[in-house]
Amino acid sequence: MSANRTPTESFVDLLIVGAGPAGLMLALWASKFDMKIRIVDDKSARVRTGHADGMHSRTIEIFQSFGIARDFISRAYHINEICKWNPKPSNEDEIERTETVLAQPQHLSRFPQSALNQGAIEQILEDKITSEGKIRVERNTIPVELRLEETEACSDDQEAEQGSYPIHVTLRNIGEDGRASTPAAAPSDEIVRARYVVGCDGAHSWVRRMVNMTTEGQKTDTHFGVMDIIPLTDFPDIRKSCVIHSKNGSVMTVPREDRLVRLYVQLGETAWDSDLVRPVEVTPEMILEHAQRIFHPYTLNFGICDWHSMYTVAQRLAPRFDYKNRIFLAGDAVHTHSPALGQGMNVSMQDAFNLGWKLGSVITRVMKPEVLSTYNDERRPIALALINLDKEMTKFYSNGPSRQSRDYQTFRDRFAGFVSGTAVCYAPSALVADTSEQSLAANIQLGQRFPSHKVVCSAEANPIHLSDVMLSNGAWRILTFAGDIESPSQLERVQQLGAYLESLKKQYSSPEHTTMEVFLVHSGTRHFNILDLHPVYHPWDDRLGWDYWKVFSDDLQDFEPGQSSPYEKYGIDKQQGCIIILRPDQHVSYIGTMDNFVDVSRFFNSALIRNAVIAEPDT
Template sequence: MSAKTLEVDLLIIGAGPAGLMAAAWASRCKLKTKIIDEKNARVRTGQADGLHCRTLEIMDSFGSPSIAHEILGQACVIKEISSWNPKEGCEEHIERTESVRSGEEDLPGSRYPQVSLSQGGVEQAFLNFLERDGDMVRVERNLTPMKLRVEEALMDDHDAYPVEVYLRELAKDERAGSPDSAASENSATEVVRAKYVLGTDGAHSWTRKALGLQMEGDTTNKHFGVMDFIPLSNFPDIRISCAIHSSSGSIMTLPREDGLVRFYVQLGESSAKGSTFDRSKVTPDDIIETSRKILQPYTLDYSHCDWFSVYTVGQRLARSFSHLDRVFLAGDAVHTHSPTMGAGMNVSMQDSYNLIWKIATAIRTGNREILATYNTERMVTAKELIEKDRAMSNFYCDGPSANSKRYQEFREAFRDFVSGVAVEYSPSLLTSSAKISNGCGDGKDSQQHLQQIYSKPSLASNLTLGQRIPSYYVTNHFTAEVIPIHTAFKSTGQWRLLLFPGDLRNPTNNSILRTLGHKLSASTSFIHTCTPSSSPIDSVIEILTIHTTNPRTLVSALDLPDIFHPWSPTRGHDYFKIFARDTENGDDIYKAFGIDEDRGCAVVVRPDMHVGYIGELEDLESVRKYFERILKLKGEREGA
């Protein structure tokens, strides 16, 4: 029987956290998507387990019911981290030397804590979301890829499906083990023709190997045992995350759901770098026995081991995250490292989150230039991950040190990056600069194009171009509901133009905003030319207004131009786009962003919540140029 053929916008190979994040995003962006996995079910035990505040923000952005809230209902919240070191005068025993607040929810503009939950629990939350979402993106299991072919002549054809992937359904006797790598192409059961392919298929990525991409880096001779178990112990911080250094080795602990605790235990070193370490001989009892020596004078036993493994410390990175901007890689498929920093699953999911809206934009507009920013933006993040993981691995492998005894000071160098809030993307097609950029594309025309648009970051001095916009409370002008501004940034693929006009009782401010409204409403404005005529006016670029009038009821917002509260003949006005600053539930958003309310400003927020542009409130020309170079004019698209 001949293989069936399917055409899709996006094929995702691998249904771990990075692949499921991509599937959720693709579902919300209405992409025709197929996601496959060799395994017959999600992860049941073990693997990654730490989630940081930025990841939870992203999960919440997919809407209600919230993936983040489902996870928080099961996860263990990490509120404190204890540092333990050899006891003064009794080196074979340990003592607590510091207690450090985890405090990710205290970071500027953050609202979620650090939590821990098994990778299987995270995957299930995404699977539940896909089941609820209406676009019928479902994981298809027991499918293995066999061949990938890229038709380079079709790369620039917007309507083409230039990537072919041959798939084979695994036989029942293969599903418990490894697929038969010797199976011939003729055994393929399906041929998928895709506009784009994303490989999220792990450290041994088939997709990466099919592209001929190599991982570069090294593996050390240092080995750790990792174990999820229910501890029986008199160690006082057994339910606190700990960094433990002793004369017998090091342990990192993480409390988990259902009474579990994860231990990362230093097992020692091979006799020489590159020598063989027989992981198969390590048992849970071996890990516990080593832990007992490190934890002296405290006792340790266990009643149940949920999962254990052994890893060798190493850091490796692929040279590129994409091939011809048609086949992409994310997560462990392009960067591998130790789990000691607890950032891997988060960075992997944020890879996917950076990419999928760009694919959706390229499909909708025909502008493929933005796809090159995936490699440039995420490569920098991955390199920083590798560097910081190497430093953190050394921290645990090198034993008691000045850093271990000043843990809070040491941790400060990692916290913002690990939390995800400090990730910053350099100037590019998507992120304007206060000074001339060298561009991110190839050729003089691309660079000249980028140099036409400059931001004025001093107008919002506490925002950083290229970073995710922080979240502070605002009050809905019409409903009086107080919300974090992030809840208005749903992951639907929309861009946001934030207007900060100050106090609308001021005649000048009011006049400026009304003039802006009339210009934005005009049929020649970029709001119209970047939006398909058959779509709602806010479906591509959503305008959100945040004013400082107090009390807000002194302004009749419905008297403002309709572009600020679009009218629908079936639903009436949109009452969820105008806000007043809130001063009773934390920081004033104007002060938090560093905005002078007498001058105001405009801020463009990308679909992934990163700041793309900051400019004068009245400078619509620069905003127009910013959007038109990314979201091609409707007339150009229709005539293409």
Template structure:
């Protein structure tokens, strides 16, 4: 039996959407990471297929959203169908147009989970990170993390190669992230308590290439037949349509073990529901049967060095199309904090915010999910608008863009409920919405989000107001001076880590006078730092020539401006006046201490 031993900063168990996202984010930091999965390949078919706005924004922040947008189905219209009492035939009761993306640049995309995993795997390959497949975590030991016997690598996982039996790998890690799915092995090892609720209903799900004369088959439909039950359809890539079929009549929870409908049985049921239309198929891509249930762990960080993310932490019905999205967003929330702690000397206390930020999201998801399931049941009692009411009410949450993190070491406290007076449309803890501005240097339009990419730094957006007014120009000069005198902030901003790593803090200026009224090089050098090899940096200053940003954020174009600090995950950390560099300084001191 061959074996090997290694030491890593971060071990990721599980290479589903959560684990892969964790690995992508970790690749931005100077830390050693391994990611293992017991399976031999990524998800090939089925599973999640709804990709929400915020997930698309995150993928964009890694520069990998294009293949998803190109492969997926966007913005389909929706319809609700139900039986006419007279005929027993279904008829279209309502049409809904897709509303594209509200306050995100992206709407929802339908595409199979495997395609999302693939873009993450491709991204990792370009960073020379490879998923170690066919490798199953088998034992977990945790050593003390404080006191005299304190260990630097307190997590010990033994993993065994599934195929080449005999090869054993002992991995000593500083931190472990359990992204090992609904039946989480790590969660079981640590006996993490969960709250469980299950409903007495069972659904079937299939991805087929349907052959049907149902006219709305390429739209997202809910279809209800008095006699035969309910289905939901979701159009997908490559002629596929996802069918969710309520199997309640055939199999209550208990009976499930005995009742095993085949895909053909389920399609026959759907065919009855869709009368007078007919449904058959030749190709079934994937199918599954699941009882509806919800489970949420009590602790996201069951041990000082162990985190649960994704389905390992929470599961629920697929109704809202949330599972993969929330899983990706868990990992996206956690890793930059670990990166800051492991590679930039941040206080480990910031890791506490993982649970305080992400568990409430999962809790709200549980509420949404039970309301949705109830609405679908109501639907069967003929209240067809219920589903859409719930969907409307939770639209921003489901899109992932309304999620606002509470006050913590990483999000300062606003007046009330995160509000501030400086930027009336922003709330502390929300992810910064993006608006089109133009580069000061060349007039090229750019979405601010494109400058807030996932490469590590916090970003301080300086809204200077109208620089044609001398007092605004003076205020900007004064800000730059104060900032530059604060050696702590300058350190964060100036850290030139080897191998092209980013500094911890980056400054960006968005000014409100017309671009042509201002010369970039007349601005304080902070906004066009000079490098003797490459000259000035021209890409840190923007003008609001499209009249979107100041209006969008609720900042007065002619007012005194303000400072908005975004975390590496684009959530708003702090908002203050241009004079308030000392508050900014304290924010970073509480995270990095004074020594960094």
């Protein structure tokens, strides 16, 4: 075969470069939509051990929304408590425990902060993708050329633009040995024409370089020695996460699965022996020796070291997360920072989770293409906030014992919500309606992810978390908090809303997937017969009958006596109720009264494409 043959050309809706946590999350999300996806990675296999390991509550909620949280939870270490150690005032050569704090307030999420090695997390994602049978990761494959047809990208004709494949990417298989012959064309080269490309290809992102973007920021003087060991020690808190300041440096510990403990051993540049800053030469024993000095008077050794590494913190941020709304970047490709907050893998997957449904909805013609700009608008401020927090946290460690290190609870409280990922809030846009009436649901924050509480599935008398029935499938959710439907006047409002919602669903229905799902949570007795409600709340199917899994009661007393009701937890009036619109990523788009059809219609009209095939309903 000649190396000069014409490469094959194929078409794809979405090409993902990089199959780390961000790329895999994006592939999983995109696979929920009816479109053609490919994902390539230069490595021959996924990460086996070590690397990132922290998983925060929101990331686990996202896993739960794909039905893979239980795989993760059963294997992960749950970080419930953090112990703070400082030098002993009576003898500064020794450390003592000065504080024990809960890792995060319980109300933030039903899932605790957790830790599991990155390899296991990637495996859970890839297994799920594989089991769905639509996509497989193409390994040992790199892109060698990328070109965006500028004219098509700027087309004003929406229809034409959506149907076009303006990105030309040349892919090359580099084989198991991992070396590509870069200059000339290779026999394995193929040209892929893509509608959208996403670079999830790490800190040295090739895709980012192809669009001439450089990240801004700098390498710091802060160095970490990292290792995963099974410790042999008399340190009493070795199975809790610890933040240790000593006169010999700082250590952060994160217990893990399989008896492992992750140690981040950090020393300010002055304390650090300069020959340790050459990563390839660092051995576990060298990191251990530094840790031993910090742990004094406790002993610390290991029989098993599963992984170790050494790196210097670089805090860098890209100026934009997209290029002309056609090429997107996620994860380390656009932000890098220290591991001090355990955020890297989380924010990367959350980038991809923000982007996946938007691309899927645009490609399947449910959503308007211009909405894609919300990806940059929503995620870049998060990365910027993270880097600012990371700078503060890096100083906290490298500056040694301080007032903050002796009042850790106060220090930690400031960023618990951000770190958990549940406090992330997106500003008003085409996807977050500024017409919302926040006061109708005091504890549901417009722009934040919808918090899940237990309700009772009326038809099955089954207590269930609301998020368990709102899995990530690409659908928008309209939650009717119907109030007291045993009041005839309230029931009448609910029925009128039902008729409106039915017409709304028809306007935006898509042959490719369910665009909208309607749920109802009422505050009346759970024995209310749901078949008395408008059929939009329990849709009929000629083969499957009624849908019994959309109507819920807040009456949990038979199952969780003494607990406050979901209406109380959400801060919603039990008589009047309200409606809440959730985006496919569970963020709150809109809060309004049950009668305000105008604002609901206006909201959807600004984000979604009305299905022209179906005539306007009469109602």
